[in-house]
Amino acid sequence: MSSSDVAIIGVGLHPFGRYPGKSALEMGEDAVFDALTDAGIEWSDVQELYAGSMEVKNPEAIVGLLGLTGVPGRAVFTGCATGATSLAMAANSIKLGEHDITIAVGLDKHERGAFAAHPSVSGLPGWYGEAGLFLTTHFFGMKINRYMHDFGITPETLAKVSAKAMRNGAANPSAWRRKALSEEEILNSQILNYPLTQYMYCGPDEGAAAVVLCRADKAHLYTDTPVYLRASTLRSRREGAFELLSPSLPLESVPSPTVDASKEAYEIAGIAPSDVDVIQLQDTDAGSEIIHMAENGFCADGDQEKLIAAGETEIAGRLPINTDGGLLANGEPVGASGLRQIFELVNQLRGRAGDRQVNDAKVGYAQLYGAPGTAAVTILST
Structure with a gap:
């Protein structure tokens, strides 16, 4: 390992859910100290911090809780690509030789209800979302409808994706939704935007996570x-707002940013999809997981x-996806x-995922x- 290679030496999580009376920064503080404990270091050892949030406009203010070290x-x-971006920026600081130990932390505290268009995120005027003309349920419902029409995906398959997520969530002590649901319960739950029902869609909530990174040649200390960062890519859309908002765009006409980011990451890491043992895909809804499998x-x-249907995406399958329950759980x-x-x-790669453990990952x-159409891919290995 060279001084420009990067290893992850600690991870921490404040479980996602609802925490009245607890701020996003306080949840971030808990996640950071969890990660520091996992890494076996002190906050004073951290040489640079990247903090990501949607609701907290200056999340780097978390240093007021962690300690005013001048970091x-x-x-x-x-x-939604914020977590991967903060991780990549923390890693790049090490790759450039600026620091030996850095940390990425993400934290947020959202109100109940579906995300609506907001000028800072979508580029649309505020009244557009306030009038209900752009809710995430609408967008993802339209997107999977088009995909189902073109490629023969059924609502029953959407229900299988959600049922898997709930089973995995039930085995995850940190998950928000920890109750397994049958495919019938999922199909028969309230429709949010056809074909997506209540349990086919994730909910905005609260929580935090943190990752400590280190020069790979010093990780043994x-x-x-250690878990090594093999690739971290970020790509934006090519077709402007039309690509993001219109389900009528031919899927094959221009690569999505996910396809671009994925191909670049495989090339950088020097691996193929068949080499991957455990997978995390953005599953804002059950349809997104299905689309992202191909992308x-x-x-x-x-x-x-x-x-x-063959169970290949289950924990014991060939393509274990969202083993912790993903966004759905x-x-x-x-x-x-x-x-x-x-x-x-x-x-998973350290073999400490308990009942969710993928064999030999x-x-x-x-x-x-x-x-507004940003995709990120991260590849890790032992």
């Missing part, structure tokens, strides 16, 4: 089980129906969600997609 602190926000190279469009505090994925992958893959 450089930078705020990060790239929609802190842990016997990240794990199957062809339309093959998801048979793969999911954990909800989505935007700034923290991507680092929650890394928390799960690191625990050596390569982990995480993907994020968020408004």
Whole structure:
């Protein structure tokens, strides 16, 4: 390992859910100290901090709780890709030789209800979302409808995705939703935007996650089980607002940012989709997980129906996806969600995921997609 390689030596999580009376920064504080304990270091050892949040406009103010050491602190926000962006920036600081130990933390505290268009996220005027013309349920409902029409995906397959998420969440002591649900219960729950029902869609909530990074050649000083960052890519859309908002855009006309980010990450890491052992995909809704399976190279469009029916995406399957329950079981505090994925992958690669453990996991893959059309991919390995 060279001084420009990067290892993860500690991860921490404040469980996602609802915490009245507790601020996002306080949840972030808990996640950071959890990660520091995991890494076996003190806050004073951290040389740079990247903090991501949607609701907290200056999340780097978390240093007021962690300790005023003078550490450089930078705020990060790239929609739902924020977690991967903060991780990449913390890693790049090490790659450039600026620091030996850095930390990425994500934190958020959202109100109840679906995300609506907001000028800072979507580029649309505020009244657009306030009038109900752009809710995330609408967008994802339209998107999976088009995909189902083109590739023969059925509502029953959407229900299988959600049922898997709830089963995995039930086995995850940190998950928000910890009750397994049958496919029938999911199909018969309240429709949010056809074909998505209540339990096919994630909910905005609260929580935090943190990751401690270190020069790979020094990782042995802190842990016997470092996890190495092999690739971290971020790509934006090519077609402007039309690509983001219109389900009538031909899916094959231009690569999505997820496809771009995924191909670049595989090339940088020097691996193929078949080399990946455990997968985290953005599952804002059950349909997103299905679409992202193909966009990240794990199957062809339309093959998801048979793969999911055969149990291939289950923990014991060939393509274990969202082993911690994903967004469907954990909800989505935007700034923290991507680092929650890394928390799960690191625990899987270290063999400490308990009842959710994937056998002999050596390569982990995480993907994020968020408004206004930004995608990120991270690849980890032992």
